[in-house]
Amino acid sequence: MKSKKTDPIIDGSTEDESFFNRELSWLAFNERVLSLAEDDDKPLGERIRFLAISADNLNEFFMVRVAGLRQLVDRGFKRLPKDDVDIDQLLTQIMARSAKLMARQNQVLPELIGCLRDENIHVMSDIPDDEQDRLWLEDWFIDNVLPLITPTTLDPSHPFPFFHNDGKGMMLELTSPDSKPMQSVILLPANLPRFVKLPGDGLRLLLVEAVIRASIVKIYPRHQFVSAAMFSILRDSEIEIDDEANDLIHEFENALRARQRGNVVLLTLSKDAPKPIRRLLKSAMGIDENNFFNTDGPVALNNFSELLHYIPKHLLFPAFTPRFPQRIRDFNGDCFAAIRNKDIIVHHPYESFEVVVRYLQQAATDPDVLAIRQTLYRTTSNSPIVKALIQAAENGKTVTAVIELKARFDERNNIQLARALGRAGVQVAYGLTDLKIHLKMSLVVRREHGKLVSYTHVGTGNYHPITAGIYTDLSYFTCDKDVGRDAYEIFKYLTSHVQPDKLKRSFISPHQSFPQLKLMIRAEIENCKNGLPSGIWLKCNSLVDHRLIELLYEASQAGVPIEILARGICCLRPGVAGLSETITVRSIIGRFLEHGRIYVFANGGEFLSDKNIVMISSADLMPRNLRRRVECFMQLENPTIRKQVLHQIMVALLRDEKNAWYLQPNGSYVHPQTDETSFSCHDYFMSNPSLSGLGSLSATQDNG
Incomplete structure (x- = not known):
């Protein structure tokens, strides 16, 4: 490249x-x-x-x-x-x-x-000249499109129809049989495929709007066609709810209906659209020129x-099949036995999300499991996680699901899941009305030898089987007593609003995260001033919080070396003399979407040493994550787990050449020249099993 x-x-x-x-x-x-x-x-x-x-x-x-x-x-x-x-x-x-x-x-x-054409795949925007193709398309239009569309001739008794958010339409100019100019609009239904596959040899795909445009005579057989123009609209999709509403689900359903009718924020229109069509759309949508984008495609x-x-x-x-950790196989697939043996981190998507699913499915059927607590932010409508929770409740276990209704664009799905869980006897909680519940946590309580043992899962990503195959995330499993106690206190906060006073291995937003991060950054500043090893490694999706950035600037000015992996937004300006010259910012963009959050502080030791503080989190470094959401920062203490996150994951990320873009002081990003030998962290992770999941594959077992 x-x-x-x-x-x-x-x-x-x-x-x-x-x-x-x-x-x-x-x-x-x-x-x-x-x-x-x-x-x-x-x-x-x-x-x-x-x-x-x-x-x-x-x-x-x-x-x-x-x-x-x-x-x-x-x-x-x-x-x-x-x-x-x-x-x-x-x-x-x-x-x-x-x-x-x-x-x-x-x-x-x-x-x-054009490249597809070289592969004998033809994507067309115009109807083919072949007569057989045209006849086939006529029949296809009559059978598959005509019953779904409602052409509307615009006149005083037929005003411009409403178009939902993300809607597409076609504007038509026609001449009536009595030679009067007229305009019509056709909404393209969301369930109409965008491409039509033509029969015959090879692969030929035709844009559906080309079929509609060529079939206007089937709709207006006595009119003369003049022109057609495609357009699409985007509406304001922010929703507002009444925090004092007695029925949150009902309130959200009303808000979702309102979202579909939000103000138009962008209208994309074919560049060759005639001026009368442009004026009509401008008036119908209530927008000005600032809301238009003209496209020649x-x-x-x-x-x-x-x-x-x-x-x-x-x-x-090339197809990639996620690995299933050998250490769980060593215990015949018994997740609880494997976790009892030693903490484990599963690195998605390189290692299968099936581990998370199996953990909860096993909990649902295990007669010794008494209670399950689970957060749900985003998941699929037919989620195996939800099915496991329902099965657990039906098996007589105490099951609590904390569902975040405010997860943007997943609100409707979460409402349906909440109802399904409630019908099965799951205690459904919606957390705190003024705070999004963004942390990813599961707590399973099991009776073992007459005592209650807590098994905890803490994740950096959602309990979502599909995105777990695309997003890079970490799933941490442990039966550590301190972690289990922290998890209990956090879930109690989510259902009772009683804030945890002191947590042993973690801290949470909105009350503790910024103060704790501030203390750790200031400790690095003091260590640097006192001649001790210092340094900060941050891996997140977005770095926005100005107060935190100011602390990082202060650390840089004290001489603390700082490496930041911020995939998306970064408001920090790196490499500025006297401000941030010890800070390097990379963005890794490649086959997989970097999503896991990892925060490392030298803590008076050289990097990759036992002294380093190593944390995973559900939180990015944004004001909303630190102050307006419930998030969790979990400190890792098991030696094998720490080695996996530090020596394997973070080192590979910082070594990446093929996918790394470097943020410059002026805000541009530079991708260095690479070739087939350049190191890719994604290729490395696909080829190398994670340390904590090696099990019997490791020649030298780590007893940490």
């Missing part, structure tokens, strides 16, 4: 140039994702996947972040309340950079389609992920 560089984050977006703007930093992250679609060293199918991810990411950015900024403007705010940033100036920068990003997406799409590029259903395997990454 050639050396690459992203655009700098525009200076002047904040009054204090010590910090990069959060929104512009996020756009820089999505530019790095898009760069993978432009990388011809990547398999062709994966490049299409990265293009669709980039488009989907940008949609969410508009639905949430841009929508939030526009809400502030509507409420009369001129500057961001906390950052003191001019909102209009920031929105101008966001729209300019977003337009550039969308233009890049439209540039890479035809290149990818298809709208809704996130839908192009559907192409992956047709892509042959040789155009994708």
Whole structure:
């Protein structure tokens, strides 16, 4: 891969140039994702996947972040309340950079389609000339599309129909039989496939809007077709709930309905759309020119992920089957016996999420298990985790599920899961109305030899079988008494609102995390000043919190070496003389989505020594994670576990050459030139079993 560089984050977006703007930093992250679609060293199918991810990411950015900024403007705010940033100036920068990003997406799409053509896969935007194809498409349209669409001729008695969030439509200009100009609109249903597979030799895929456009005569047989233009809309998707509501589920259902009707924040329209259509859409959606994006390609590029259903395997990454830890196999699959023997960390997706599922399934059927407590933030509608909890309740165990209804875009699914769990006899709690429950924890209480033993699982990622195959995360299992006691106190907080006073192996947001992190950073400063070894390694998705960044600047100015792995947003400006010259920031973007959070402090010892403080967490370093959510930072003490996280995981991440982008003082990201011999942490983890899961595969068993 050639050396690459992203655009700098525009200076002047904040009054204090010590910090990069959060929104512009996020756009820089999505530019790095898009760069993978432009990388011809990547398999062709994966490049299409990265293009669709980039488009989907940008949609969410508009639905949430841009929508939030526009809400502030509507409420009369001129500057961001906390950052003191001019909102209009920031929105101008966001729209300019977003337009550039969308233009890049439209540039890479035809290149990818051309590469598919070389593989005898033809993605077409126009109806073929072949008569047999046309006749087949006519029948396909009548059977599969016509019953689903409702063409609306616009006149005083037929106003512009409502389009839901993320909706797509086609605007038509027609001439009536009496030669009067008229306009019509067709909503493309969400359940309509974006591509039609044509019969015959080879693989030919046609955009569904081309079929509709060619079939207008079936809808308006006596009208003359003039023009057609595709458009898509994104609406404000933030939801507000009444924290005092007696029925939270009912309140959320109302809020979800309101989300579908939020204000339009972006309308993407075919560049060649006639001016009358543009004026009509502008009026119907209640928007101005700032909400438009003109595209010379298809709208809704996130839908192009559907192409992956047709892509042959040789155009994708080679198949990878996650390992199942040998140490659990050594105990005949008995998770509790393996955990009793020694703590274990499962490194997803390199090691199977099936371990987590089996742990809870075993708990559900084990007659010695008396109680299960579980947090659920995001999971699938048919989650095996939820099925295990239901089975446990039906088997007479005491089961408590803490479900976060406010998990963005998963609210509806979580409402349905809450009802299913409640019907089975699970005690369902929604945590704290003013705080999101983001920590990932499970506590199983088992009777062993007349005593109660607590088994705890602490994760950095969601209990989600699908994302566990894509996101890199850590699952920590232990029957350590102190961890079990901490877990009990945390669950008690979630259900009774009684804050834990003193936790032995962990600390939690919103009350303890920032003060504890502050103490640890200040300890590194003091150690450095006193000539002791010092240093900080941080791995997170986002680094935004200004108060924490200021502490890191202070540490850098004292001479503390700091390595930061921030995959997405990073508001810290590294490498600035007198401010942050000892800080290096990397972003690893590759086959898997880096998601696990790891925090390491030298603690007066050289790095990779027994003195280091090593923690995993559900939390990023953002104000919401530290002050407005319930999160958990768990300290690791078992020697094998610590060695796995420090020597194996963190060292491999810091060695990565193939996937690493380096943040520059001006906000640009640089990817160094690489070749096939360059080190990739993802390739390394796929090839090397984790230390704590080796079991009998290890020639020298570690008795830690």
